[in-house]
Amino acid sequence: MNVVFCGGASEVGASCYLVRIDNKNIVLDCGIRMKGQDPLPNLRQIQQLGGADAIIVSHAHLDHTGALPILSREYPQARIYMTHASKALTQVLLYDSLKIMDRNEADIPIYAEAHVRAMLDQIVCYSPQYPFAPFPGDKLTVTFYNAGHVAGSVMAYIQGKEGTVLYTGDFSVVDQHTVAGASIPKLRPDVLIMESTYGDELHANRSIEEERLVTAVQDVVKKGGKVLFPSFALGRAQELLLILRRARNKKQLPEIPIYVDGMVRAINQVYQNNPNYLRNTLAKKVFRGQHLFYDEDETISPVGNGETRKEILAKPGPYCVIASSGMLKGGPSTTYAMEFAKDAKNLIGITGYQDEEAPGREIMNILRDMQDNPNQKAVLSLNNQAVPIQCALGRYGLSAHADKTNLLGVAHRVTPRHLFLVHGDFAVTSRFAAALQNELRGRVYVPSNGEEYEIQLSNPRKQVQFEIDVPSLHQGASKLDEANLRRLWEHVHQHTGVERGYTVEELHWLWTGQSQLPDAEAQSFMGLLNGTAYFSANSRKLFLFHPASREELRTQSDRSMEVNQMIQYVKELFPADAGLIKVGARIADRVALLSFHFPALAAKRYEGIIEGIHSATGWTPELNTTWNLEVAQSLVEGLLPPTVAASRYSFFQEQHSLSVALNGVIEEKEDIVEQFRQRTGLELKILEPGQRQAEQQDLEVRHYPQPMEQNRALAYVQSCLEHLGLTHFKKGRKVHNGIPYIEVSFISPQIGNAYSDQLRGLAEDIGWSIMVGKNPNQAAIIQTAVQLCRQYDIGLRKNPSIFVEQALVRIQPIASISDEAIQQLQNEFRAKTGYELVAND
Numbered sequence: 001m002n003v004v005f006c007g008g009a010s011e012v013g014a015s016c017y018l019v020r021i022d023n024k025n026i027v028l029d030c031g032i033r034m035k036g037q038d039p040l041p042n043l044r045q046i047q048q049l050g051g052a053d054a055i056i057v058s059h060a061h062l063d064h065t066g067a068l069p070i071l072s073r074e075y076p077q078a079r080i081y082m083t084h085a086s087k088a089l090t091q092v093l094l095y096d097s098l099k100i101m102d103r104n105e106a107d108i109p110i111y112a113e114a115h116v117r118a119m120l121d122q123i124v125c126y127s128p129q130y131p132f133a134p135f136p137g138d139k140l141t142v143t144f145y146n147a148g149h150v151a152g153s154v155m156a157y158i159q160g161k162e163g164t165v166l167y168t169g170d171f172s173v174v175d176q177h178t179v180a181g182a183s184i185p186k187l188r189p190d191v192l193i194m195e196s197t198y199g200d201e202l203h204a205n206r207s208i209e210e211e212r213l214v215t216a217v218q219d220v221v222k223k224g225g226k227v228l229f230p231s232f233a234l235g236r237a238q239e240l241l242l243i244l245r246r247a248r249n250k251k252q253l254p255e256i257p258i259y260v261d262g263m264v265r266a267i268n269q270v271y272q273n274n275p276n277y278l279r280n281t282l283a284k285k286v287f288r289g290q291h292l293f294y295d296e297d298e299t300i301s302p303v304g305n306g307e308t309r310k311e312i313l314a315k316p317g318p319y320c321v322i323a324s325s326g327m328l329k330g331g332p333s334t335t336y337a338m339e340f341a342k343d344a345k346n347l348i349g350i351t352g353y354q355d356e357e358a359p360g361r362e363i364m365n366i367l368r369d370m371q372d373n374p375n376q377k378a379v380l381s382l383n384n385q386a387v388p389i390q391c392a393l394g395r396y397g398l399s400a401h402a403d404k405t406n407l408l409g410v411a412h413r414v415t416p417r418h419l420f421l422v423h424g425d426f427a428v429t430s431r432f433a434a435a436l437q438n439e440l441r442g443r444v445y446v447p448s449n450g451e452e453y454e455i456q457l458s459n460p461r462k463q464v465q466f467e468i469d470v471p472s473l474h475q476g477a478s479k480l481d482e483a484n485l486r487r488l489w490e491h492v493h494q495h496t497g498v499e500r501g502y503t504v505e506e507l508h509w510l511w512t513g514q515s516q517l518p519d520a521e522a523q524s525f526m527g528l529l530n531g532t533a534y535f536s537a538n539s540r541k542l543f544l545f546h547p548a549s550r551e552e553l554r555t556q557s558d559r560s561m562e563v564n565q566m567i568q569y570v571k572e573l574f575p576a577d578a579g580l581i582k583v584g585a586r587i588a589d590r591v592a593l594l595s596f597h598f599p600a601l602a603a604k605r606y607e608g609i610i611e612g613i614h615s616a617t618g619w620t621p622e623l624n625t626t627w628n629l630e631v632a633q634s635l636v637e638g639l640l641p642p643t644v645a646a647s648r649y650s651f652f653q654e655q656h657s658l659s660v661a662l663n664g665v666i667e668e669k670e671d672i673v674e675q676f677r678q679r680t681g682l683e684l685k686i687l688e689p690g691q692r693q694a695e696q697q698d699l700e701v702r703h704y705p706q707p708m709e710q711n712r713a714l715a716y717v718q719s720c721l722e723h724l725g726l727t728h729f730k731k732g733r734k735v736h737n738g739i740p741y742i743e744v745s746f747i748s749p750q751i752g753n754a755y756s757d758q759l760r761g762l763a764e765d766i767g768w769s770i771m772v773g774k775n776p777n778q779a780a781i782i783q784t785a786v787q788l789c790r791q792y793d794i795g796l797r798k799n800p801s802i803f804v805e806q807a808l809v810r811i812q813p814i815a816s817i818s819d820e821a822i823q824q825l826q827n828e829f830r831a832k833t834g835y836e837l838v839a840n841d
Contacts, residue, residue: 001019001020001021001160001162001163001165001190001191001454001455001457002018002019002020002021002452002453002454002455003017003018003019003020003165003191003193003420003452003453003455004017004018004019004020004045004046004049004451004452004453005017005420005422005447005448005449005450005451005452006018006041006042006043006045006046006449006450007031007033007040007041007042007449008029008031008041008063008422008423008449009422009447009448009449009451010424010425010426010429010446010447010448010449011033011424011425011426011449012063012197012353012355012423012424012425013031013032013033013034013035013063013355014031014032014033014039014040014041014063014067015028015029015030015031015041015063015064015169015422015423016028016029016030016031016041016042016043016046016067017029017167017193017422018045018046018049018052019158019165019167019191020049021140021158021160021162021163021165022138022140022160022161022162024053024054024135024138024140024160025046025049025050025051025052025053025054026052026053026054026055026056026134026158027046027052027054027055027056027071027078028056028058028156028167028193029056029057029058029064029065029169030043030055030057030064030065030066030067030068030070030071031061031062031063031064031065031066031067032062032063032066032067033063034062034063034327034329034355035355035356035357035358039066039067039110040067040070040110041067041449042449042450043067043070043071043074045450046071047074051074051075051078052071052074052075052078053075053077053078053134053135054078054079054080054081054134054135055068055071055072055078055079055080055081056080056081056082056134056142056156056158056167057080057081057082057086057090058082058147058153058154058155058156058167058168058169058170059082059086059089059147059149059150059152059153059154059169059170060082060085060086060089060090060092060093060150060152060153060234061093061150061170061232061234061235062093062094062097064169064170065090065093065094066093066094066097067110068080068090068094068119069094069111069115069116069118069119070110070111070115072115072118072119072122073111073115073118073119076118076122078122079122079123079124079134080119080122080123080124081123081124081125081126081132081134081142082123082125082152082154083125083126083127083128083144083152083153083154083277084125084127084152084274084277084519084522084523084526085151085152085270085274085277086125086152086153086154087120087123087125087152087519088152088270088273088274089150089151089152089234089267089270090120090123091116091120092263092266092267092270093233093234093263094116094119095113095116096233096263096266098112098113098116100330123519124519125519125522126144126503126505127144127503127504127505127522127543128143128144128145128146128154128503128541128543129143129144129145129503129541129543129544130143130144130503130505130506131143131159132505132515133515139160139161140158140159140160140161141158141159142156142157142158142159143156143157143159144156144157145157145182145183145184145185146179146180146182146183146541146543147168147169147170147171147172147182148171148172148173148174148175148176148179148180148181148182148183148400149169149170149171149172149179149182149235149400149401150178150179150234150235150400151178151179151235151270151271151274151277151278152274152277153169153170153171153179154169155167155168155169155171155182155184156169157187157189161460162457162460163190163191163455163457163460163461164187164188164189164190164191164460164461165189165190165191165192165193166187166189166191166192166193166414166416167193168192168193168194168195168410169195170195170197170400170401170423171195171401171402171410172399172400172401172402172406173402173406173409173410174203174206174406175279176239176279176400177238177239177242177243177246177279177282178235178238178239178242178271178278178279178282179277179278179279180279180540180541182402182410183540183541184410184413184414186413186414187414188414188415188461189414189416189461190416190417190418190455190457190460190461191416191417191418191419191420191455192411192414192416192418192419192420193420193422194407194410194411194419194420194421194422195401195402195407195421195422195423195424196407196421196422196423196424196428196429196432196433197353197401197402197423197424197428198399198401198402198403198404198407198424198428199404199407199421199424199428199429199431199432199433200404200428200431200432201403201404202403202404202405203397203399203403204397206397206398209396209397209398210243210396210398212394212396213243213349213351213394213396213398214243214244214247214252214253216347216349216392216394216396217244217247217253217320217347218252218253219347220317220318220345220346220347220392221253221254221256221317221318223317223318223345224316224317224318224345225317225318225343225345225346225347225391226317226318226319226320226321226340226343226345226346226347227318227319227320227321227346227347227349228320228321228323228333228336228337228340228346228347228348228349229320229321229322229323229349229351230323230324230325230326230327230328230333230337230348230350230360231264231322231323231324231326231333231351231352232324232325232326232352233262233263233264233266233267233324233325233326234267235400236326236351236352236398236400237260237264237267237268237322237324238264238267238268238271238292238293239398239400240322240351240398241258241260241268241293241300241322242292242293243398244258244300244320245293245300255299256299256318256319256320257299257300257301257319257320258299258300258301258319258320258321258322259301259302259303259312259319259320259321259322259323260293260294260300260301260302260303260322260323261302261303261309261321261322261323261324261332261333261336262303262323262324262325262331262332262333263324263331264302264322264323264324265302265303268292268293268294268302271292271293272286272291272292272293272575273575275287275530275542276526276530276537276542276543277542277543278292278542279540279542280537280539280540280542283530283537283542287530287531287573288572288573289569289571289572289573289574289575290572291576303323303332309332309335313335313336313339317345317346321336323336326351326352326353326360327352327354327355327358327359327360327361328358328359328360328363328382329355329358329359329360334359334382334383337359337380337382337387338382338383338385338387340391341380341382341387341388341389341390341391342388342390342391343390343391344390344391344392345391346391346392347391347392347393347394348363348391348392348393348394349393349394349395349396350363350364350393350394350395350396351395351396351397351398352398352399352400353399353401359380359381359382362380362381363380363393363395364395366378366380366389366393367393367394367395370393378393404432404435407432407436408435408436408439411436411439411440412439412440415440415441415442416440416442417442417443417457417461418442418443418445418453418455419436419440419442419443419444419445420445420447420453421433421436421444421445421446421447422447426446429446430446433445433446468506468509468510469495469496470491470492470495470496470510471495472509472510472511472512472513473487473488473491473510473511473512473513474512474513475511475512475513476512476513476514477512478511478512480508480511480512480525480528481528481611482528482532482611482612482614482615484511485528485529485532485534485535486534488507488510488511488534489534489535489547489548491510492507492510492547493547493550496547497547498546498547498548498549499546500546501538501541501544501545501546502544502545502546503543503544503545504517504522504525504526504529504543504545505517505522507525507529507535507545508521508522508525523608524604524607524608525608526608527606527607527608527609527612528607528608528611528612529545529608530608530609530612531573531608531609531611531612531613531615531616532611532612532615533548533552533553533615533616534547534548534553534615535547535548536548536552561617561618561619563585563587566585566592566617566618566619567583567584567585567592569616569617570583570592570594570613570617570621571583573609573613574606574609578596578602578605578606579596579597579598579601579602579628579631580594580595580596580602581595581596581597581628582594582595582819583595584818584819584820584823585619585819585820586622586819586820586823587820589620590618590619590620591619591620591621591622592613592617592619592620592621592622593622593624593819593820593823594610594621594622594623594624595623595624595626596623596624596627597627597628597631597632597680598627598628598631598632598679598680598681598682599623599624599625599626599627600625600627600656600681600682601679601680601681601682602623603623604681610623624823624826626826626830626836627656627680627682629806629808629836632658632680632682633646633649633658633806635676635679635680636649636658636660636672636676636684639672639675639676640662640666640672641666641668643664644662644663644664644665644666645662645663645664646660646661646662646663647661647662647663648660648661649661649806650807656681656682656683657682657683657684657685658682658683658684658685659684659685659686659687660684660685660686660687661687662686662687662688662689663689664688664689665688665689666686666688669686672684672686673686701736701737701739701741701769701771702739702769703739704763704767704768704769705767706767707740707766707767707768708765708766708767708768710733712766713742713766713767713768714731714732714733714742716762716765716766717731717742717744717762717766717770718731720758720762721744724755724758726746726751726755728746728747728777728780729744729745729746729747730744730745730773731743731744731745734771736771739769740768741768741769741770741771742766742768742769742770742771743770743771743772743773744759744770744771744772744773745772745773745775745777746772746773746777746834747776747777747780747781747784747832747833747834748776748777748781748807748833748834748835749772749773749774749775749776749834750807750833750834750835751833751834752772752773753772753834754834756772759772776804776835778802778804780833781802781809781833781835782799782800782802782809784829784832784833785800785809785811785829785833785837786799786800788825788828788829788832789811789813789825792821792824792825794811794813794817794821794825795813795814795815796811796812796813796814797812797813797814798812802835806836807834807835807836808835808836808837808838809829809833809835809836809837809838810837810838810839810840811837811838811839811840812839812840813839817839822839825837825839
């Protein structure tokens with residue numbers, strides 16, 4: 001086994017380590033330096049040693065992921081392994097990096113958006129505590145363990161024939177507000193690669209530091225000042241928000257405005273979307289539909305743009321701002337700091353690690369110097385400007401890294417034969433290594449970048465094997481829904497009871513017998529487990545699910561929510577951007593009626609939540625299949641460039657598609673189509689000037705050598721269509737390019753297209769092509785709406801209005817209509833006409 005240090009040795013930044021084991025090259029993290037002229041690790045060294053076969057990522061911070069697009073570009077066959085939360089966070093951080101590189105015209109970008117997209121496609125996600133094999137057919141396995149640093153952060157444990165390696169990444173053993181501390185079983189690695197950021201420090205008591213921070217904010221509020229916490233967007237910002245929210249709830253702080261600016265906003269949403277990687281108390285809030293970081297009264301709110309930022313800066317205090325970047329090296333935090341620094345009533349508070357060259361480190365130095373000379377004049381360098389400091393400064397210990405005591409504890413727990421200290425300044429790491437070597441029997445190393453160590457293990461340690469001792473049900477592709485969850489629960493409960501927790505991957509294997517679980521399916525499955533009564537998440541490791549006891553299930557089955565309680569509960573299940581329009585009820589059948597802007601997208605994206613409604617409420621969920629035409633049209637117009645406008649829309653509800661005719665030509669057509677698909681689940685066809693929507697997608701005019709006599713053919717078509725129950729249609733002979741065909745005009749083209757299979761069969765029977773007429777029978781459609789309204793005793797204020805391009809009819813009832821009645825009316829109208837029916841209040 002060989003361990004190669006390509007970056008992150010005797011420094012903080014550009015973490016990148018190559019482990020050569022069992023004839024495989026495994027790269028551990030691939031980050032960038034946040035300071036200096038050379039941001040990248042030594043990727044040339046990886047190239048010289050044969051490249052990368054697999055890449056393992058401990059967490060999403062850029063000093064661990066910032067160079068991934070480059071490494072993945074060079075080795076596209078190498079899969080990248082991380083947790084589900086880390087993938088979502090990595091995507092946010094790397095796309096933000098693209099924006100920064102694009103704005104910085106002085107430097108050439110180190111990668112492009114295409115490289116980021118390709119890299120993201122190579123990611124494979126696994127939950128902690130699930131052993132996986134990165135190389136099919138090979139016995140080498142990797143297992144993640146919670147690292148307690150930020151959401152999704154893990155340690156990686158590699159087991160191969162040549163030995164075992166535990167890579168800690170960044171970790172914290174202390175519980176934070178957002179994530180539980182690291183949890184490591186009694187592993188016995190031959191090699192430990194461990195961070196040492198605070199190897200010579202003992203952290204202050206966390207509770208005391210939080211109290212100091214809240215007291216400092218209290219003092220500023222009393223003076224009517226403003227508070228700025230420059231914060232790392234990932235991890236620290238979320239901690240600060242929860243600390244301040246708790247202080248407000250305990251009446252330690254008044255409800256002053258708290259603004260969240262910069263990339264913090266996007267990271268907050270990722271945390272909201274990944275509750276199983278958070279602490280139990282936060283996850284429960286998400287499951288109840290509550291937002292973790294913002295208030296409904298908007299006293300805690302995100303800053304949307306630069307104009308809003310200017311308005312906030314112009315406002316009088318008191319208020320608080322949490323903004324990236326945490327080191328004041330760029331981002332909105334520098335803008336606030338330059339203004340807040342001018343007023344003695346204000347406070348700038350530092351809460352995290354600061355590079356030697358960062359303005360945040362200058363603040364730490366100023367605080368140190370002020371202990372000896374409180375009256376000294378301080379100047380801070382921000383955005384290449386010298387800014388006199390008039391405001392108060394503070395430093396508060398909220399570290400998400402292990403301190404010296406914690407690092408010693410981990411080393412003693414796993415007792416490695418070889419221990420490499422990384423991710424720390426050389427002086428700090430060297431002092432810690434000396435202390436550690438006096439306590440450990442194994443060898444302790446302080447490597448430098450570029451060094452390679454060969455580890456000869458004549459007798460690799462035997463490891464405790466974590467295996468599933470429950471047989472698989474081998475259901476293959478059989479859908480795992482609420483009904484089948486009971487079968488899975490019975491199977492697991494029978495074998496192991498309620499004590500053992502299972503990852504989503506293990507439960508998936510127990511059901512299907514298949515080891516591969518794509519990320520999207522894993523997220524959906526996790527949502528299903530979160531919403532069911534048959535399994536419950538472990539209170540500290542929410543990525544593990546325990547079977548419920550029989551008594552718990554009996555208690556659950558006795559509950560059935562009252563209708564209004566159910567409606568409110570279901571509304572709170574979905575995030576604000578889910579597009580949930582309305583929740584109704586069909587009381588007699590105990591059915592919860594859900595209406596979304598785009599139901600097909602919602603059904604896929606929130607499958608787990610929807611399927612869990614029944615077990616939680618006693619009501620069966622049912623989705624209205626009609627998608628919102630107006631919202632779809634508005635979205636298209638928002639995606640189009642300002643120089644081009646839509647001249648005509650055509651909507652096809654049954655085909656889940658929409659076409660738009662434009663008055664100009666656009667270059668980014670494919671991007672718009674893809675964005676529309678991702679945000680709606682619908683297909684978009686863009687027609688530029690000169691293009692026409694194909695009138696027939698399923699039928700075509702062709703020549704038949706022996707056609708049936710014309711009158712006989714028309715009579716045959718008439719008889720067959722009437723046999724199908726169709727009444728509103730006309731038929732006739734037409735010619736296209738010299739070839740005769742029969743055109744059948746139905747009440748609408750949508751109805752005709754719905755019978756395309758039958759028409760194709762008729763065409764073969766009679767030897768004539770059959771085409772569907774493109775013009776609807778508007779009078780018949782309106783008459784159908786009127787007749788159905790009478791049938792349902794619905795009085796109308798005026799005649800229905802028809803919108804042909806939208807395939808839509810609007811009615812204005814005199815009185816309100818129940819959800820059940822309007823859905824039945826819409827379904828019957830759609831079946832008869834192919835058009836959508838919308839009732840205006």
